[in-house]
Amino acid sequence: MTNAFSLYTPRASALHRLHPLTMLALVVFCLVAGLALPGPWGPYVVFLLLILPLAALGQVLPNLLSTAVKIALPFAISVFLIQGLFWTGGTPVVELGPLSLKREGLWFAAQSTGRVLTVVSSFLLLSLTTRPDALMIALDQRGAPKTLTYIVLATIQIAPRFQAKARTILDAQRARGLETEGSVGRRVAALLPLVVPLVLGSIIDIEERAMALDARAFSRSGPKTSLLTLRDTSAQRAGRWLLLLGMIAVVALGIWLRRAA
Amino acid sequence: MIAVRDFTYTYPAAPRPALIDINLEIAPGQFVGVVGANGAGKSTLCYALSGFIPDFYRGDVKGSLSVAGRDLCKTPVAELAGEVGLVFANPFNQITGARFTVREELAFGLENLGRPRDEMVARVDEALRLTGLTELADRSPYALSGGQQQRVAIASVIVLRPKVLVLDEPTSQLDPVGAREVFETLDALTGEGATVILAEHKLEWIAAHADRVIALRGGRVAADGTPREVLADASAEELGLMPTRYTLAARLAATQGVVKRDGPLPVTLDEAREFFGGRQREGA
CATH class of the missing domain: 1.10.287 (Helix Hairpins)
Structure with missing residues (x-):
């Protein structure tokens, strides 16, 4: 069922067995954490300690890494060069004739790259482990x-x-x-x-x-049903609420860390 | 079952009607071929018989059109899903794109009708069997050949169990193998009691499979009868219909005195075998 625009990779993993909304909540948590935590280190911590282990658990680590690098690397190269070389003011780190790489520019580029990497790899994690039709059916059932x-x-x-x-x-x-x-x-x-x-x-x-x-009655009003059965459990429902609370907590932590810095 | 009375239809902003004074009665279980030159009104008749005119295509409608007593001019297409099904020429455009396997594609209409899952599974399995798609049930519809995709399109309509199946040139984009697959499926469906109305240019296939042929010219019914009555008639060419190779061979043989011509010319291989075989025996 894979095609150029669907990255779903069938595996017999725990992540693949999750309800699509649980997987969506998990990925949104990674996304929020990557964007909320401050400094260049925040997104990288999320990427290294959360997204990569989850990808390994879902047996899609090589797929995630290769695609994430293909997408993020060109961005990283351009942002490091542009921000490093053309940062206004700042402390030179490396002198290249008339040009110099600025510490502040590199710092900003590292932070931007980390965020892009987190966003891209979060979406990749969802795409690789969750059937798009199952996710859409789940959203349908919730009133989308x-x-x-x-x-x-x-x-x-x-x-x-x-x-x-x-x-x-x-x-x-x-x-x-x-x-x-x-x-x-x-x-x-x-x-x-x-x-x-x-x-x-x-x-x-x-x-x-x-x-x-x-x-085929697409525009017909009235209740719809689905051939695809989505297995949801009370544990997963509780997990989704916990992830929601976790998102609030991580945003609060990010705000506190920024103020403390 | 299907009753068309004094039906005239003009597309919006069109200078003249596409269908004029159509009067038809089609009995349940009939396999009806609709033939005619391009622009004769075949597709328009298909859209009218499946409720898309006037629900989807507006325009000026006169007369009446009903299936099993249900007025098609007053019923939205989405409400007709269990009564009439329409299959188009291009199989690609009939695949929803919203489901990832053939099995799920077939269930799409049933999902919209809110049918229970158990019923869906049984009806999808039945439609897969009828169209010979069981082996392909877990493949992506986009990974199939044109003929297989057209069978998926037919299956996804018949799974709704319409009383009438209307097909608008379903083999026009298929190779001979794909076309044969489609006609075999239609034969299986008429065997199950469905009414099939097929607009088609491939007259040899129509001659071999249809019970009745309706020929259109300029939006009017120009001929209506058995395939042999309509397709072997000398006036068929005036309707823009190219006689089948069996008719042409028999006509040539009769003209050159190879065989004596009495009765209608053949339109199918079986009829040609009978036509030439009988006369050869007479000659011997």
Whole structure:
């Protein structure tokens, strides 16, 4: 069931067996803790002591690490260079001719990178261990708008097909002599013959898809049921409340640590 | 069961009606082929027979249209899910994108109807069996071939147990193997008592599978009868219909005096075998 836009990786792990809302609460806790704790060390503590052990427990540590690095590394390089070199004022740490890396800039870059790493790896942890449809059904059952959950799920599955369609149109236009490489002007000019058929074709597709959904009672009012059964327990419900309390506590701790510093 | 009376429909802002004075009665369990040139009104008739006109496509409607006594012009499509099902040409657009396996895709409509889980499981299994998809139940619908996807689209409609199944050129994007899979599924469904209305260009398939053929031209019913009556008739080509290769071969043989022509020409392989075989024996 994996595809380019769904990272879910089936494993027989304890995390995979959790109710999707418990997993969501756990990940939101990691996210809140990573953003609430101060200094460059706060997000890294959450990443190293919370997210990585959880990923190991979910048997998705290599997947999480490789994807998180791919996403966070380009950001880290650019933010360290820009903030380190162009920080106004500050204490030089390394002199590179007319340029110098500033301690304050590097400090800020480390903090920003830590936060990005925490946010990215939290979402990755959720995506790798929780089926998106199960999460959406769980949200549905808690009163989330059905149209919203449908859009999220359909985007995950349909986006790769949309990309494939764009590639097909591009190939067809190239076969008819459209030049898509070279100067910026030429590339921009090549966009129109790609975008027009793609957008028009997609509008027609959307109309047909809306009809197909209607034919399957999507817009019918009244109670809905689900084939997928989501196992929830009183322990997990209690755990979610504890995580909520933990989020409040960690925010309070973050505020206290900032004031104390 | 299906009754269409003096039905005329014009799309919004269209200069002339797409369907004009349609009068039809279709009995339960019939396999009806709807044929005609492009623009003859096949798709519009499919949308009307499945309730999308006027609920989805507005426009000007005259006359009446009912399935099992239920007025389609006054019933929202979402309320018709258990009465009439519609399958489109493009299988990709019929897959919801909201479910990750074929089994869950089939259950989508039942979930919307609020059916209990036990009933859902039984009905999904039955639809999988009828469409020959049991082996593919746990695959992603997007990982299937075009023919398999179209069978998923059909299965996800028949799982709602509609009394009438309307299909608008469901094989137009399929290869011959995919088209055969779809027609075998439709045969299985009519065997179970469903009424099937199929708009299709592949006349040889229609000739071999349908009980009745309705030919449209310019939005009007131009011919209505058995496949042999409609498709082998000399006037069929005037309706924009290309005769089947069996009809063409028989016509050529009769014109060149190879066989004597008496009675209607064949439209299927079996009829051609009978046509030529009988005459060869006469000749011998």
